[in-house]
Amino acid sequence: MDKKIIYMDHAATTPVRPEVLEEMLPYFTEKFGNPSSIYSISSENKNAIAKARETIAGTIHTTPENIYFTAGGSESDNWALKAAAEAYASKGKHIITTKIEHHALLHTCEYLEQKGFEVTYLDVDENGLVDPARLESAIRPDTILISIMFANNEIGTIEPVAEIGRIAREHGVLFHTDAVQAYTQVPIDVEEMKIDMLSASGHKINGPKGVGFLYIRKGVKIRSFVHGGAQERRRRAGTENVPGIIGLAAAARIATERMSERTAAERKIRDHLIGRIESEIPYAKLNGDRTKRLPNNVNFSFSFIEGESMLIMLDGKGICASSGSACTSGSLDPSHVLLAIGLPHEIAHGSLRLTIGDGTTMEEADYVVDQLKEVVEWLRSMSPLYEDFVKKEQSR
Numbered sequence: 001m002d003k004k005i006i007y008m009d010h011a012a013t014t015p016v017r018p019e020v021l022e023e024m025l026p027y028f029t030e031k032f033g034n035p036s037s038i039y040s041i042s043s044e045n046k047n048a049i050a051k052a053r054e055t056i057a058g059t060i061h062t063t064p065e066n067i068y069f070t071a072g073g074s075e076s077d078n079w080a081l082k083a084a085a086e087a088y089a090s091k092g093k094h095i096i097t098t099k100i101e102h103h104a105l106l107h108t109c110e111y112l113e114q115k116g117f118e119v120t121y122l123d124v125d126e127n128g129l130v131d132p133a134r135l136e137s138a139i140r141p142d143t144i145l146i147s148i149m150f151a152n153n154e155i156g157t158i159e160p161v162a163e164i165g166r167i168a169r170e171h172g173v174l175f176h177t178d179a180v181q182a183y184t185q186v187p188i189d190v191e192e193m194k195i196d197m198l199s200a201s202g203h204k205i206n207g208p209k210g211v212g213f214l215y216i217r218k219g220v221k222i223r224s225f226v227h228g229g230a231q232e233r234r235r236r237a238g239t240e241n242v243p244g245i246i247g248l249a250a251a252a253r254i255a256t257e258r259m260s261e262r263t264a265a266e267r268k269i270r271d272h273l274i275g276r277i278e279s280e281i282p283y284a285k286l287n288g289d290r291t292k293r294l295p296n297n298v299n300f301s302f303s304f305i306e307g308e309s310m311l312i313m314l315d316g317k318g319i320c321a322s323s324g325s326a327c328t329s330g331s332l333d334p335s336h337v338l339l340a341i342g343l344p345h346e347i348a349h350g351s352l353r354l355t356i357g358d359g360t361t362m363e364e365a366d367y368v369v370d371q372l373k374e375v376v377e378w379l380r381s382m383s384p385l386y387e388d389f390v391k392k393e394q395s396r
């Protein structure tokens, strides 16, 4: 029998909207032409891609020639960093980023360090915020790039992007932002925010997987990332992922059109979850900034508990969530983000991320908290640490 699934992991991925799928489908079959060919079924596809590029450009307030389609957020991050590093190496070899970036960015930085670049990893405060003053003092004459995420995927903290952009521009340093989580959750204006490069991904916004884009401001020197044909203004060769691009643009259009009502509904559920957890589950700590926070993100640490056990038990109740510990990825270390905001290892290990999406209901949120209360209580009842703690409390 099918068990009802409550999906609270929209920061990991989202389902494709049926309307988006419907727009994509013809491009797998009758509209299969290669956009580079000259017969009419192909030039129709070329036009469809041009229209998709225009749609995407409109969502971040830029012009279509600054949008480059990629195979997703990871590729966009890799491209921005590697190509900018290469193109600007004669000016300097210093890059500034933060300790809380996604691995697509951090591992690219490590790669660049092996190639002779120097990377400064900025600390963040206890809520995950970058201090603009600290950023400014880290800029050196040989700094070529600042890459700071728009919003964090684990704790939902939204960084002071406009201020970072202003500082970067004043110092003549390029500014890239990984906006994979923020895109269509927060209004983005790349001109006003002085963003030179921005990464986004389809599958985080109810679009297809394996497609995304990189915005590169006109005038930024960037060499080709994929060599071959002349696609994407000769910077990223390869026959276009036409259905993916159509789906990405459809998802972006729908998510942007409905941004204010959708995020208002998400915020209401988010705050309900936070409020109930804080008042009904003892020794629970909210991670991330309370106000500068993505509308769909809830992240808590529960003392005396293993995140993995929590996830397995929630899964048994049909609830999909995510933990702040990286055990699932084969490492015993807790998340680098939770450590960077100063959580001790044992607290970071007991973390839970719930990310809501379009369609998440208040009833689902209540069910999740009801189940979570039971899970936390049960796991604590098994914990010798908790038993010791309670004994100590009682003997006070």
Ligand SMILES: *Cc1c(COP(=O)(O)O)cnc(C)c1O
Residues within 6 Å of the ligand: 011, 012, 071, 072, 073, 074, 075, 077, 102, 104, 149, 152, 153, 178, 179, 180, 181, 201, 202, 203, 204, 210, 211, 212
């Ligand atoms: C998901 C994610 C990525 C990677 O995007 P993919 O499309 O899965 O490659 C990069 N950065 C952040 C912040 C993300 O959340």
